[in-house]
Structures are given as C-alpha cells and as structure tokens.
Amino acid sequence: MMRAISIEFFKFRHRHIYLMATLFLLIEVIFLFMGMSRSISMKPENANWEALIVMFASMNGLLFPILIAVSVSRICDMEHKGNTWKLLLTLSIKPGQVYAAKYIYACILILWVCIVQVLSIAAFGIVKDFEDPLPTFLLIRYFFGIVFTSLAIVALQQWVSLMKKNQVIALTLGMIGGFIGMTADLMPSGVSRIFIWSYYSGLSPVSLSYESEELDFIVRNLNALLPLMLIVIIAAISIYLAGSMHLSRKEV
C-alpha cells in the first residue's frame, strides 16, 4: 500500500500540483482579505472572527468543489492519457490499492489546502488586531467541517474522473457543485442537505441570520452540527467504497 502511494507521489514529481492548488487558494484568500479590509474600513466593528469565518465558509462552497474537481481530474487524467491504468494493473498492484493510493494522494493535497486556509485566517485576524482572542476551538471546528466535506467530494470526483475518460463530465459536475455550494444558503435546508456540496456552509460553526434588518452572526451549537458531520463522514465512506468497487470490477 505504501508502495502504491509512493508511486503516486513519484508520478507527480514534475507536475507542480501543490503549487497550483496553493495558488488557487491564495487567490481566494487575497480576494476575501481585500473584501474584509474594505468592510472593516467602512465599519470598524466588522473586525471580528465570526464575520471572517462566515465569509470563508460561503466562498468555500464555490471554491472547493471546483478546486477538487480540477485537482482530482488532473490526478486521474494522466492514467487515461497514457493508458497507464492497464500498466498499473499488470504490476501486481490490486486495482483497489491504486484507487486508494490516488484517493489518499488527493486527500493529502486537500488537507494541505485546508491547513493553509485556516492558518491564513488566524494570521489575518492577528495582523488586523481583532479584539477577541484567537478562537481556537471555533477554528478547529471550521477546519474539520471543510476537511470532512472535502473527503466526500474527493471520493465523488475521483469516481467520475476515473469512470469517464471524458473529463468534461467531471469538471461540469465540479462546476455545478460549486454552483450549489454557493447558493446552498438560499435554499430551504431540507433541500440543500441532499447535496454534498452544501455542507461547506452547512458545517460552518458560524452562520448568518437574515431574520432581522441587521446581519447577525450566530455561533452554531456543536451538538446540532454533530449529526451533520456524521452524515458527511458516512457519505464519504460510502461514495469511496462504491467507486472503488465499481472500478475494480470494471473490465479494462
């Protein structure tokens, strides 16, 4: 198994995939920091952690599905291009192992992106001298929210990217996912919870309330979020297993 993973790392030696994902994230970070700085300069009391986290959570709904679709497609497409799927299977590695290795490789990449994002949020707050101290627990909850949701979406994208040689399908799925992820808050929660992409904002520890005239930031109760988190984890596992089994049985 370790051998299969190290093969994945080896294959991407010259591919700068980490660089690409990091740049992708930096664009988001810069964009949101610009927006945040503007809103603080207009209204100094906006300088709080809750507002920052909400902005990131809703932007993630758009960004992550597309980032994952692009990265996973890149990881999987090279096998289509060189017809190397066949080669791998003749190297006495089980298809399930290849599938797992790719999944783990993609997950490590996404984990890296998540870590960088959380660290930049913390750094921004500290640089901007937010009144409240660093809300470590809130950020940890935020971190796990995006990681778990991403695990499920990586599994989904990998399945589609490997199943269909035509990457248009995988990327269109990513695009529609981003669409849903971004507009999830506008839908009734019963509807949006069907879609895996809605959990970026759904699992955010802070939410926006449109009830009153003023925008309110509400810190969600951890207990209320735990069942949702469970759903995402179960979804991740079942999508992964379904994809792995489907492709292992598929004739090459």
Next chain:
Amino acid sequence: MLIRCVQAEFIKLRHTRIWLLLFILPLVSVIIGCFNFYMNQGVLKKEWYSLWSQVSLFYGEFFFPIFIAILCAFLWRLEHFNKNWNMIMTAPISANSIFFSKLIVVGSMLTFSQGFFGLLYFFGGKLLGLTSALPVELFGWLLRGWIAALTISTLQLALSMRIKSFAVPIGIGFCAAILGLGMYVINLGLLFPHSLLTIGMGILNQSSISSLWNNLLYYIMNGVYIFVFSLVAIYRMKKSDVVA
C-alpha cells in the same frame, strides 16, 4: 481555407455530448436565479431589472467563464490526444485558420447559449408574473456579454493550446474570474477580460454603460484583448516544435 477548417471542427464534434452543456448551464442559472428572486421579492422591487441581477449573477460572474474554459479545453483536448497535432500541422492549413476556426466554433456555441439564456430569462420572468415591458437594455447585455465571452474564449483557447492538461486551464480560468471580480470592485474593470464580462452583461450594475464613449471604450478593450491573445497564440503555434 477558414471555412473548411470550421467545417472540419464541426465534424470533430460529432458524437460528443458537449452540446448538452449549452443547455444545462443557462437552465440551472435561470432556475436558481428565478427561485432566489421569488424568495426575496420583498427586497427586489425593480421587476425585470432585479430578476436580471439574480439570474446573471452566478451565471456571468463564475459559471459562464468556467463554462467557456471547459469548451475551449475540450476543443484542444481533441488535438492533444492520439498525435493529432501531427495531422493538423501537416495539413496545408495556416496557423491562423487553425486557431480562428476554433474561436469561431466556440463563438457560435456561445451565441447559442446566450440566446437560450435570454429566452429562459424571458419565460422565467413571465412565469413569475412580471407584467412590465422587457428592459430595452436586454439585447445590449446579451451582445456585450457575448463579446466579452469571446475575449475570454481567446484567452482560454490560448491557454488550453499550450497546456496539455484538461483541468489546469479551467482552474486558471476560475482564478481569473475571481480576480476579475476584484478588479471590477476596485474600478479597474476595463483592464481585465473577466471584468469586462461583469461590466458588459450588466451583472452588478444594470446601467453601468451609458455614454457612447464608455461603450466605444468597452468594444475597443475587447478588440485589443482578442487581437493580442490570438497573436500570441498563433505566434507560439508557428514558432514552437510540435510535440504530439
């Protein structure tokens, strides 16, 4: 020569279901936009104008650029596979024709999707019970949107021609869309292809192009970008070795 190239491009698209995309994206955008409009009728009081702000927001700001990137990447992907570069570069066809035939194909697809989007907007509005007359600006939004879309297409075609990966140019396109929004916000929109789309389609401000001068400037900027991007792409095609 160009006409034959375009015909060849259309033959290449047979049996592909890329056409489906042309329907799906406008449809999803309009449905979500209409739904959002319906839910927030309290705040959105300007009838057709408010509806336009809703349907065009997600469409024009993020998904239209990605959609264009996917189309362009798809057209070049056909050539990146199976040594097809060898075939097109040994045909008695100029590099100009190769590049512009692809631009024409993308352009005609975009014409279709813009038209369909406009039509859906009209029916969506009727379905929501809007009674006033359609905005006079509608045609202008669609046309200017189409032109900005061509500008973005030229950029994406140039990227996808050079980058063999299917997904990377799309990722770049998406980042550029976010950058474009930023440029628009700080009022440098006329300087960036993706912001031109925001301006042209009247997404964030339905009356942003008023004066003749601004209008002219808008077309000139698009023209300059299309010219520069195609020039660079064609130059690269002529000067570099084919690695099929």
Next chain:
Amino acid sequence: MNQVVSTHNLSKQYNGKYCVRDLNLSVAKGEIFGFLGPNGAGKSTTLKMILGLTRPTKGFVTVFEKGFEENRGFILSQTGSLIESPSYYGHLTGLENMRVVQKLREVPDKNVMQALRIVRLEKQKDKKVSQYSLGMKQRLGIAMALMSFPKVLILDEPTNGLDPAGIGEIRELIKSLPQLHGMTVLLSSHLLSEIEQIATSVGIINEGEMLFQGSMSELKSKSQPTIKIKTRNNKLAQELLRINGFSSIQSGESLVFEDLLDDEVIKVNQSLVTSNIDVLRIEEHKKSLENIFLDLTGKEQSL
C-alpha cells in the same frame, strides 16, 4: 526538377545534444527512398523537420527545390504523411476521420472511398476508431496520407503494428505508388529486410549522422561475394597472380579476391597448379547486407 526532397546540413539539438547532425539527404523523383537506422537514430526527427513539425537548429529543407519556410502551404498540399504513430479522433468513425482530413485538404469525395479501398478499410469505415486494432489504425493513417494522392509521401515506420499478411500488402501498395500515381515515397524503418524489399534508394543513419546514401544496387554491390584462396605459399601465389592480372589482398591465411567470375576462378586455379603451388582451399564468402549494415553502424545490438 529532379530532387524532390533534400536537406542541407540539417541539424537538431535537444538540450545541447545533437539528435540529427549535418544531414544531407536527397530524394529524387519517382524513388522509393528507404531511411534506415536503429531506434533513436534521428529518423523521426528528420522526417518531422522535413514536414515543418520541428524546426531545425541549423540547416534547411527544400521540397521541389523550394524552401520550406516560404512555401509551407504549397509544399504541405503536395505532401502526405504518417509520422510517429497514426493520428485519429477516437470518438469518430473511420469515415468521419477521413472527412476531417478531406475538409482540411480539400479533396473530392471519390478520393476518400478510393483511399479506404486501397487500405482495405471500407468494411470497417463506420466503426469508431477507438475500437480499431493497432493495425487498422495504421491502415487508416496510411489512407489519410494517401487521400490527396500527393506527389510526395512520407511514411514513418509504415508497417508498424501490422500482421505479416498486412505487411506484405502494404509493401506491394507502396511499391506500386511511383508507377501508378507518380509519387515519390520517403519511408523510414529500423528493419533492413523491409527496406531491402521496398526501396530503390537507401539512406542509413546512426546517432544523427548519415553513414551511407545511394541506390539500393550500390548498397548491394558492397555485398558481392569474395573468393578466398588458401595455398601453401601465399606470398608466391599473390605475386604470380598479380602478374597474371588478378589483384588480391592477404587476409589471415588466405588471399581474398573481389569480383571474380567463375571462369576466372578456373584460370587462377590452373595457373597456381601449373606453377606447383599447392592449393588447399577455394572458398566463396558472401557478405550479407546485415553485415554491411553492422559495419556501417558499428552496432551489434538489435536494430
């Protein structure tokens, strides 16, 4: 207009290393020029430079005695080619692939069907190319190259992936092209036997440099049999025969004669016997093309 394709000090460097160096190749009208060399010798790179797919680091190419750069469109319209491995759009049928090339090259409909018939793909023309076997893809590639019935046909390893029957068929096809359609053919191969059976002229390339260029008969003349004669006194025998007009060289324990006719062998033997020089052996040695090739390339490994 005798020289159809010629290259002038053509060189290509990749990362500071010459892949092709000062190559002067010339193909005359109506020839089947076999470009022979081991894998990685620079055959494909040379052919790609002739077609303008790769730009030379130094030197230039002329086709119909016209510079390539200035006459790209004209030259390509007179050229059909199959480089590296066949190009195709997998999601399209064989016929649709032909239609794409038809549009790009502006040829009449009848050529499409004729080319498909020549490579015997008419029955499979409505099948998707992704489902073709390697040999069928190769045939399709040849059909695409032939479709415009060009004046020059450039084929890179045309029999790759074909079965023995297919190889024979394509070989006969290529041989017939100069007479039937007035084509000039430039083809590459790493198989000597194949070139031997098709080509009228040969160029042998190794490590980017041309080692031999000339007609097939010239190459074959290098393989004329030699006669080796071993006597009890080689020195005396050589002197005697030289006076009689037969020059020879000493090689090992024998004297080697080139281009000896049967009658001359009898004469040589008689004069040796009458001079009381004991003849131990008279042997004929054939130098195979294979050996010549190995001599030229200095390579013992498989080609």
